[in-house]
Amino acid sequence: MGNSALRQLASLEEISFDDIEGSIVAIDAHNWLYRYLTTTVKWTRDEVYTTEDGTEVANLVGVVQGLPKFFEHDLTPVFVFDGQVTDLKSDEIESRREQREKLEDQLEDAREEGDAIEVARLEAHTQRLTPVIQETTRELLEFLDVPIVEAPFEGEAQAAHMARTGAVDYAGTEDYDALLLGAPKTLRQLTSKGDPELMDFDATLGEHDITWEQLVDIAILCGTDFNDGISGVGPKTALKGVKEHGDLFGFLEERDEYIESADQIRAMFLDPEVTDDYEFDTEMNPDIDAAREYVTEEWKVHADEVERGFERIEESITQTGLDQWS
DNA sequence: CCATCCGA
DNA sequence: TCGGATGGG
Helix, strand or coil: CHHHHHHHHCEEEECCHHHHCCCEEEEEHHHHHHHHHHHHHCCCCHHHCECCCCCECHHHHHHHHHHHHHHHCCCEEEEEECCCCCHHHHHHHHHHHHHHHHHHHHHHHHHHHCCHHHHHHHHHHHCCCCHHHHHHHHHHHHHCCCCEEECCCCHHHHHHHHHHCCCCCEEECCCCHHHHCCCCEEEECCCCCCCCEEEEHHHHHHHHCCCHHHHHHHHHHHCECCECCCCCCCHHHHHHHHHHHCCHHHHHHHCCCCCCCHHHHHHHHHCCCCCCCCCCCCCCCCCHHHHHHHHHHHCCCCHHHHHHHHHHHHHHHHHHCCCCCC
């Protein structure tokens, strides 16, 4: 479980929205949507966002409800979408697919037994971001003139890169991988209620007196999206071991362990494939009526589910004057 | 996030 | 006995 390990090493600081007013944030679109769908929309009451042919577009509700949070705090989101899937990650995706199949079996059992709570819980876990969800999200964002960047591979890596080059002020994701990717400052908890959390890269390295490379090695020892990690090794042991030996290899040797393609995994974080060939305009000029029509007419999402969201978008935009022409 | 387990 | 890792809810 790489995530919980990194959480313990990360330098995290609670901040307020006032501190980051006016900032540009590169949002890992996949992560943001996934968070939103599992926590807020929760796939309950699917009649609200399911078309006659059974296509579920809960994401449209999620986007409309989630965007006001940015605008009301005068934040400009830049949504970064995933591109091609990388080889190493394919294994992970494959294993997730297997896991999902397992979950789907359990789901079937729960349905048969009429266990409604278990059904709801499992449903939340078996959902995934379908191509329709990705595509309709893009289109809705385009109506609202929200900046979009297409990553060549991992959206997360591209977002971190944009933060590193200063193209944006922050990366925005719940994922601790942003640290491994070297995003200088990452905002977390942008979707949930309450205050956001700032994760600081340099402070993290400084607190433990380690290099970026060593941080990545520690994460690899604990397990990442790309590898399982060493059993019995958590953040403390890995930190100590890497500092003692300088990197993960000495540590592995000592414990007579081996990690498949450790070098490639390192490179996924230290030198991922990203691009500087993109552009976005932070001067937003949304067509809210067209967006509303797209969601409620074209996709037949119940109007009352999104009305408040659209109102909030309208209000926040006139207030902050993001859009000076309409 | 907490309870339980494991190993030094 | 305790710090750290794990796993389930």
